[in-house]
Amino acid sequence: MISRSYKTEEPKENPHKVDVKQLYSKESAQIMHITLQSGETLKPHKTPVDVTFYVLEGTPTVHVGEESKVFEKDTLIESPANIVHHLSNEGDMQARILVTKAPRPTTQTKLL
16 A cells, blocks of 8 residues: 655645645556645646646635636536646635646646
8 A cells, every 4th residue: 555645745846836746646647736825826838638626725716728716625627638727826825736637647748
């Protein structure tokens, strides 16, 4: 059995300059834990695979294509492959989001 906690994983360097921790990475999928402090945002980007966002804490805004919406804890949001998306936290408290990409994208994935 293998287990991991976002509390003990080392942050991954990323172009967004936010707290990202990799919890799982196999060919079949990648799972990242993102913590956004109030006012933080990811840069808009595309991924060549489908992405889901699961809100663990806070009320982040999820932006997918032309749509933007604030979501509460315990909500799953889908973002199809090759659509511009990003997360932002306009709330007063931190937001924690579990991000799953399936299958795991290759290293050629580029930000816009």
